[in-house]
Amino acid sequence: MxxxxxxxxxxxxxxxxxxCSASGPDGAHTRKPVxxxxxxxxxxxxxxxxxxxxxxxxxxxxxxxxxxxxxxxYIERTMKQAGYRVQVFTTTSLDQAREKEQEFTxxxxxxxxxxxxxxxxxxxxxxxxxxxxxxxxxRDSLKTVGVExxxxxxxxxLVTVREELR
Numbered sequence: 001m002x003x004x005x006x007x008x009x010x011x012x013x014x015x016x017x018x019x020c021s022a023s024g025p026d027g028a029h030t031r032k033p034v035x036x037x038x039x040x041x042x043x044x045x046x047x048x049x050x051x052x053x054x055x056x057x058x059x060x061x062x063x064x065x066x067x068x069x070x071x072x073x074y075i076e077r078t079m080k081q082a083g084y085r086v087q088v089f090t091t092t093s094l095d096q097a098r099e100k101e102q103e104f105t106x107x108x109x110x111x112x113x114x115x116x117x118x119x120x121x122x123x124x125x126x127x128x129x130x131x132x133x134x135x136x137x138x139r140d141s142l143k144t145v146g147v148e149x150x151x152x153x154x155x156x157x158l159v160t161v162r163e164e165l166r
Contacts, residue, residue: 073165083157084135085114088142088150089124097122111138112158128157 089100097115101124105113108126116123126142129135135152142150 074162075165076160076162078158078160080156081130081159083155083159084129084132084152085125085127085155085157086135086139086142086150087123087125087153088147090121090149092120092122094122097124100124116155125153125155128159130157130159 088104089097091097091100101113101115104124104126111127114125116125127135127138129138132152139150139152
């Protein structure tokens with residue numbers, strides 16, 4: 001029994017020493033100051049590239065332009081909340097799901113398209129609607145163009161909220 005206790009004590013000691021060696025000489029973790037990161041920062045390395053033509057650009061609507069002219073300041077946040085989406089396809093094949101996701105993304109440019117995995121099914125869903133009526137309108141228009149498998153489902157949707165700063 002003493003031999004077993006000795007081995008356990010040795011393993012615990014080694015683990016404690018290994019944990020202490022990860023910190024600096026005074027026992028505190030050594031971190032690189034922010035200034036060290038800032039001096040290596042190259043702004044051009046983080047600018048939009050040809051592959052990302054829309055990165056960093058943002059167009060504003062007339063309402064937003066009027067708010068800017070009036071001097072009001074605000075912050076926009078994207079949050080998840082309960083809402084509705086239109087489910088347009090269901091399959092157990094990942095390849096089919098990717099194909100349909102790409103197809104709907106190209107044809108429905110004004111609505112976001114999501115691929116959801118709910119084992120064993122992959123589901124393709126469209127839109128971020130706060131109300132069921134908005135989702136029903138999209139479903140009806142999809143059915144008129146031949147998407148027979150479209151129906152409205154409850155889901156957590158992404159909503160942009162604008163809060164005025166004081």
